[in-house]
Amino acid sequence: MAAIVEMKDVVKDYPLGNTVVHALRDVDLNIEAGEFATIAGPSGSGKTTILNLIGCIDVATSGLVRIAGSETVKMNDKQLTDLRLHTIGFIFQSFNLIGVLNSPGRPRVIAV
Numbered sequence: 880m881a882a883i884v885e886m887k888d889v890v891k892d893y894p895l896g897n898t899v900v901h902a903l904r905d906v907d908l909n910i911e912a913g914e915f916a917t918i919a920g921p922s923g924s925g926k927t928t929i930l931n932l933i934g935c936i937d938v939a940t941s942g943l944v945r946i947a948g949s950e951t952v953k954m955n956d957k958q959l960t961d962l963r964l965h966t967i968g969f970i971f972q973s974f975n976l977i978g979v980l981n982s983p984g985r986p987r988v989i990a991v
């Protein structure tokens with residue numbers, strides 16, 4: 880089976896004032912198509928950072944992130960949008976409702 884998620888030597892640093900937060904250091908991760916996987920770890924260990932990279936919401940500082948065979952660092956905005964639209968689904972812990980879409984007369988948005 881082909882890996883749907885491939886990460887190799889992934890580093891993610893967040894600049895924070897005069898310092899840098901090393902959120903991910905040399906992360907390797909392979910998830911095969913159809914595989915059910917969980918990511919577990921203490922608060923601050925980098926779970927959300929990994930999901931943001933898989934979901935193309937953020938980009939790695941260095942290393943390889945390949946989603947469904949495409950290396951995300953080489954993709955333009957439109958290609959990333961297509962990948963997010965057709966390949967990746969997120970169920971958020973909070974509902975992330977868009978308040979403005981809940982005004983009277985409009986169909987209610989349950990979750991996005």
Ligand SMILES: Nc1ncnc2c1ncn2[C@@H]1O[C@H](COP(=O)(O)OP(=O)(O)OP(=O)(O)O)[C@@H](O)[C@H]1O
Binds near residue numbers: 921922
């Ligand atoms: N935008 C940011 N700017 C600076 N540091 C950040 C940013 N986002 C995350 N971090 C830091 O990166 C590290 C990893 O954070 P991350 O949110 O990925 O952890 P987590 O495992 O999802 O934690 P939790 O279980 O609390 O959700 C933490 O030290 C966090 O403080």
Ligand SMILES: [Mg+2]
Binds near residue numbers: 926927928
């Ligand atoms: Mg988190």
